[in-house]
Amino acid sequence: MKKIDQLLHAQWIITCENKNRVLENHALAIHAGKIVAIIPSDQAKQDYEATHEAHYKTHAIMPGFINSHTHLAMNLFRGLADDLELMDWLNNYIWPAEGKWVDHELVYDGSLLAMAEMIRGGTTCFNDMYFFLGATADAAIKAGMRAHIGMTVIDVPTAWAKTTDEYFAKAIEFYEQYKNHELVTPTLAPHSTYTVSIENLERVKKLADQYKLQINMHLQEAPSEMEQSYANYNKRPLARLHEINMVSPSLIGIHLTQVNDADLEILAATKPNIVHCPESNMKLVSGACPVQKLLDLGINVALGTDGAASNNDLDMFGEMRTAAFLGKVTANDPKALNAETVLKMATINGAKALKIDHLTGSLEAGKSADCIAIDLNHLETQPVYHPISQIVYATPRSQVTDVWVAGKQLLKNRELTTLDANELIAKAQNWRKKIKS
Ligand SMILES: [Zn+2]
Numbered sequence: 001m002k003k004i005d006q007l008l009h010a011q012w013i014i015t016c017e018n019k020n021r022v023l024e025n026h027a028l029a030i031h032a033g034k035i036v037a038i039i040p041s042d043q044a045k046q047d048y049e050a051t052h053e054a055h056y057k058t059h060a061i062m063p064g065f066i067n068s069h070t071h072l073a074m075n076l077f078r079g080l081a082d083d084l085e086l087m088d089w090l091n092n093y094i095w096p097a098e099g100k101w102v103d104h105e106l107v108y109d110g111s112l113l114a115m116a117e118m119i120r121g122g123t124t125c126f127n128d129m130y131f132f133l134g135a136t137a138d139a140a141i142k143a144g145m146r147a148h149i150g151m152t153v154i155d156v157p158t159a160w161a162k163t164t165d166e167y168f169a170k171a172i173e174f175y176e177q178y179k180n181h182e183l184v185t186p187t188l189a190p191h192s193t194y195t196v197s198i199e200n201l202e203r204v205k206k207l208a209d210q211y212k213l214q215i216n217m218h219l220q221e222a223p224s225e226m227e228q229s230y231a232n233y234n235k236r237p238l239a240r241l242h243e244i245n246m247v248s249p250s251l252i253g254i255h256l257t258q259v260n261d262a263d264l265e266i267l268a269a270t271k272p273n274i275v276h277c278p279e280s281n282m283k284l285v286s287g288a289c290p291v292q293k294l295l296d297l298g299i300n301v302a303l304g305t306d307g308a309a310s311n312n313d314l315d316m317f318g319e320m321r322t323a324a325f326l327g328k329v330t331a332n333d334p335k336a337l338n339a340e341t342v343l344k345m346a347t348i349n350g351a352k353a354l355k356i357d358h359l360t361g362s363l364e365a366g367k368s369a370d371c372i373a374i375d376l377n378h379l380e381t382q383p384v385y386h387p388i389s390q391i392v393y394a395t396p397r398s399q400v401t402d403v404w405v406a407g408k409q410l411l412k413n414r415e416l417t418t419l420d421a422n423e424l425i426a427k428a429q430n431w432r433k434k435i436k437s
Pocket residue numbers: 069070071218254306307
């Protein structure tokens with residue numbers, strides 16, 4: 001018998017790898033934070049002696065969700081300004097509030113609040129874009145989450161940096177500090193083509209090439225962005241990026257609700273990653289990304305919630321359901337964005353976009369034990385004909401019972417193990433008082 005750290009038995013194990021197997025009465029064998037085997041429970045009991053053994057008798061165990069686009073600290077602005085168009089919302093509400101309040105402390109508190117929400121909803125990894133990167137990194141390390149932190153570049157002075165040079169200097173400093181960290185990975189995050197000049201985007205590209213970093217960017221998010229781009233450059237944002245060779249598998253284009261045939265030609269030839277944020281796009285009436293069309297062209301599409309000020313939650317179950325429904329309406333085809341496709345968008349496709357699919361995003365021997373247990377033995381999710389259908393179309397996030405990142409348990413029977421929920425609520429209420437005044 002081999003000695004290992006953990007043996008987790010489950011009624012179903014959903015792997016989310018290429019074959020996307022749904023295995024019944026199997027066990028996940030974990031040692032030193034990694035999956036060593038996925039085998040039938042009976043066999044596992046013969047093969048392994050585990051320090052910790054647990055039975056998830058009515059649960060599905062699957063990879064943790066990867067929320068591929070967030071602005072975590074904005075959890076503290078949740079509900080501050082709703083029911084507005086993107087540019088009105090940004091210019092008249094969000095940017096002024098950020099200008100006044102965003103600092104290291106707000107980012108730390110807001111990010112922790114968001115991480116607690118994400119862990120309770122089964123998310124194990126996120127891809128963030130914000131300011132005061134060190135605060136987000138500190139929060140992720142405390143929470144125990146896998147974090148991709150975007151080093152923002154924007155030609156607008158903020159409390160984080162006054163000039164574009166300062167954004168670059170801070171990005172390099174952050175990169176040097178975290179380049180070899182186990183949980184925190186730096187990425188580049190030029191905000192958009194309407195807030196960063198083409199010269200500075202070329203600098204971003206140079207840096208990305210030099211350090212081999214992914215580039216996150218809001219891209220063709222709303223009609224107003226397109227109008228601005230035509231008025232100023234007589235070109236579409238994607239075409240401008242293509243001219244400087246920035247559209248490639250290293251690019252993570254976020255939103256992409258505005259797509260024409262010329263765009264599709266560029267995308268098919270260059271294969272960037274796209275992050276679909278359907279709820280934010282619907283709430284701001286930005287438009288709908290033609291996801292099925294992109295997938296049919298072989299383009300990797302991941303799923304993100306966007307910030308809590310434009311969603312207003314970080315619920316990947318809700319996001320999957322919305323992506324499926326909106327995807328069907330957009331394609332005018334009920335077969336578009338089926339349950340399995342959407343589940344992959346929320347897991348392995350996110351890992352591919354972040355270039356960590358060798359490490360996480362599916363349950364396979366050799367990968368990190370980043371997984372969640374979902375109890376399907378609730379009135380709301382019975383009977384279970386197909387676990388994937390149930391998870392995508394009927395399960396609320398409150399049915400996530402347990403969450404692990406690299407084998408470390410972050411949620412145990414719905415209780416947070418690394419964070420204090422009461423303390424986070426008290427801090428959120430304090431911020432509300434300050435921001436409201
Ligand atoms: Zn965003």
